[in-house]
Amino acid sequence: xxxxxxxxxxxxxxxxxxxxxxxxxxxxxxxxxxxxxxxxxxxxxxxxxxxxxxxxxxxxxxxxxxxxxxxxxxxxxxxxxxxxxxxxxxxxxxxxxxxxxxxxxxxxxxxxxxxxxxxxxxxxxxxxxxxxxxxxxxxxxxxxxxxxxxxxxxxxxxxxxxxxxxxxxxxxxxxxxxxxxxxxxxxxxxxxxxxxxxxxxxxxxxxxxxxxxxxxxxxxxxxxxxxxxxxxxxxxxxxxxxxxxxxxxxxxxxxxxxxxxxxxxxxxxxxxxxxxxxxxxxxxxxxxxxxxxxxxxxxxxxxxxxxxxxxxxxxxxxxxxxxxxxxxxxxxxxxxxxxxxxxxxxxxxxxxxxxxxxxxxxxxxxxxxxxxxxxxxxxxxxxxxxxxxxxxxxxxxxxxxxxxxxxxxxx
Numbered sequence: 168x169x170x171x172x173x174x175x176x177x178x179x180x181x182x183x184x185x186x187x188x189x190x191x192x193x194x195x196x197x198x199x200x201x202x203x204x205x206x207x208x209x210x211x212x213x214x215x216x217x218x219x220x221x222x223x224x225x226x227x228x229x230x231x232x233x234x235x236x237x238x239x240x241x242x243x244x245x246x247x248x249x250x251x252x253x254x255x256x257x258x259x260x261x262x263x264x265x266x267x268x269x270x271x272x273x274x275x276x277x278x279x280x281x282x283x284x285x286x287x288x289x290x291x292x293x294x295x296x297x298x299x300x301x302x303x304x305x306x307x308x309x310x311x312x313x314x315x316x317x318x319x320x321x322x323x324x325x326x327x328x329x330x331x332x333x334x335x336x337x338x339x340x341x342x343x344x345x346x347x348x349x350x351x352x353x354x355x356x357x358x359x360x361x362x363x364x365x366x367x368x369x370x371x372x373x374x375x376x377x378x379x380x381x382x383x384x385x386x387x388x389x390x391x392x393x394x395x396x397x398x399x400x401x402x403x404x405x406x407x408x409x410x411x412x413x414x415x416x417x418x419x420x421x422x423x424x425x426x427x428x429x430x431x432x433x434x435x436x437x438x439x440x441x442x443x444x445x446x447x448x449x450x451x452x453x454x455x456x457x458x459x460x461x462x463x464x465x466x467x468x469x470x471x472x473x474x475x476x477x478x479x480x481x482x483x484x485x486x487x488x489x490x491x492x493x494x495x496x497x498x499x500x501x502x503x504x505x506x507x508x509x510x511x512x513x514x515x516x517x518x519x520x521x522x523x524x525x526x527x528x529x530x531x532x533x534x535x536x537x538x539x540x541x542x543x544x545x546x547x548x549x550x551x552x553x554x555x556x557x558x559x560x561x562x563x564x565x566x567x568x569x570x571x572x573x574x575x576x577x578x
Contacts, residue, residue: 404434414426505571
C-alpha cells in the first residue's frame, strides 16, 4: 500500500506534464499570474480550492468506476471518454471557453480563474471548478507510475482504493498548492500589460486544439456522421455566443439585451438537445483498430482472445498493445516508438506478431484481459517471448524506440 501511494502521488505530479492536461493547466497558471499582481494573501486560498476541486473530482470518478465495476462492468480509467455524448459535451465546453478567451462574449471568466479583479465568491467557485475541469481532461492520460497504482487500487476495498485516488489527486494538485503558498516565485513575471491579453487569446487556441482532438477521437469512435453532428452543434453554439457578445453587452438597451439573451438561450438549447439526441443514436464502429501499420513502422493485427491464445499455444512471440484513440500517451508512443523502421525490422527479424487491443470504444473483453494483468488503464504493453511457457514482460507507459528494442533483445 505504501508503494502504491507513493506511485499514485508521483504519477499525479507527472500527470501535469502530459499533453492532455496542458490547455487547462496553462489557464490556471495565468490565473495565478493575475492573482499574484493583486492580493498575495489570498492566492494560497485559491490554490487550496483548486486542489480541493482536483481531489473531489478524483473521488467522483473513482466512486463511479468502483461502483460500476462492482456491478460487473469492465471499465477502467478514462471510461467516460468511451461515450460519444461525453465527447460532444466536452467539445462544447472547450469551444465555449475558447470563444470566451477570444473575447467573442463575456460571462464570468472568473470561472476559469481568469480576470479575477475581485476575490469574491465567484472566484472561489472558479478555482474549485478549474481544478475539477483539469481532472476531467487529464483522464485520457496515464502517467508513469500511475498505471500500476490504478490497477492495484481496484483490487482493494472501496475505502482503500479511494485513498490511492486521493494521493493521485494530491500529487496532481501539489505544484499549484506550492505556487500559491509561495507566490513570490511569480515575482519575475512582467507587469500587467497588453501581453496578458495576447496570452489569454493564445490559451484560447489551445482549447480549440483540444476540440480538434476530441473531434478526431469521435470520428474514430463513431464515424464521419458523428463529426458532422459535432460541427453542427458547435456552429449553433458559436452563433449563440456571438449574438450574446454582440447584442447582450451591458452597453446595449435593455430590450436589445433581453432579446439577445433569449435568442442565444434558444440556440444553445437547440444545440444541446441536437447533440444529446444525435449522440444517443450513434452506433460505435465495431473495429476501430483494424489491421494497420504505423507509417514505416510496426504492422498491427486486431486483438482477439482466440488469436492471442492460438499464438501462445504455438509458442510464437507476441506483443500486445493496449491502446485507445482518446489516450494521448498512446498516440505519442505510436508516432515516436512504433513508427520507427528499426522497431519494425526488429519485430520482423524475431517473428513477433503485434496485436493491437483498441479500447477506444467500450469493450468488456479487452477490459477483462487488462484486469487479468492487474491493470485498468491504457497505454499498457505486454511482450511474450518464444515458447508456449514463456513468461511476459511489460513496458513503461512512455516509450522511445530504444526502449522497445532493448525489451526485444531480452526475450
